[in-house]
């Protein structure tokens with residue numbers, strides 16, 4: 001058959017979403033599996049969000065506000081940056097795509113740590129950019145000096161995922177200060193802070209507060225995790241006005257949809273509840289980490305809403321054993337398993353499955 005699409009995409013891995021409850025019902029006959037595979041927060045939508053969504057439904061025959069003015073103004077107040085520096089999008093992953101489209105020509109390079117968020121290689125390849133992957137340290141964190149050293153004349157973007165998905169590790173301010181100073185001024189430094197709300201270590205900097213004024217820094221945030229809007233797809237970035245304007249030029253028109261805008265406005269009124277929920281997640285994260293360490297798993301300290309089990313070639317067996325006990329975790333062959341922190345009961349179910357799987 002005549003080739004109709006780009007041959008270079010054949011080599012690209014498909015984005016593998018977390019397995020879901022329907023998969024286990026179909027394959028294993030388990031009706032009510034526990035999903036700890038996609039880093040959502042388990043407590044349902046924030047108060048006020050369902051009503052805001054229901055009210056917005058009446059207007060879905062209209063396009064949303066393309067300028068996202070009300071929401072950008074609210075984000076501007078909340079995060080202390082002018083609306084001209086904010087761009088919203090259909091999830092922060094779509095914004096990363098738009099950013100790369102705005103920054104890279106085919107053949108340009110994007111440098112990032114590995115393992116890190118599995119969308120990065122797909123986004124790079126989609127833009128025809130070359131991925132430079134820099135292995136994590138033996139402690140599963142970003143190797144910032146090696147990331148800086150991997151930058152060449154062709155590099156347009158370097159990504160720091162802080163905390164890192166899937167390992168949960170975070171880089172501290174002293175190291176990040178040095179890195180940001182070292183990266184050439186014509187390379188965009190993208191700080192992907194999807195899990196910022198779960199950070200409890202004071203040495204881990206808030207990218208917007210600490211680096212937001214640097215001309216070549218872009219901070220990505222999402223409302224999918226702590227703010228509970230994963231199903232509606234909404235995130236935002238903070239950049240200098242010129243960078244933000246360039247990204248806005250390539251954003252898919254109207255891609256911050258009408259319901260997502262309404263839900264985000266309602267969610268942003270619920271900050272105390274977000275903090276309360278994040279604190280519950282953090283307490284459970286620390287409990288699960290300790291319990292796994294007692295099972296002799298060398299879990300690195302996590303600053304996110306998930307933990308990393310670096311069990312190498314045992315990943316497939318471990319994930320299958322958990323699934324047979326009704327718990328869905330995320331396997332990254334051949335390095336490890338990522339487990340999202342759920343409710344205390346869900347975490348207990350995971351810990352018993354883990355104990356059985358490891359014995």
Ligand SMILES: Cc1ncc(COP(=O)(O)O)c(C=O)c1O
Pocket residue numbers: 038039090091092093094117161164165192194221222223224230233234235
């Ligand atoms: C590091 C990181 N960045 C971005 C995202 C995507 O977030 P969104 O749902 O806003 O596209 C994720 C989601 O898992 C993530 O782990």
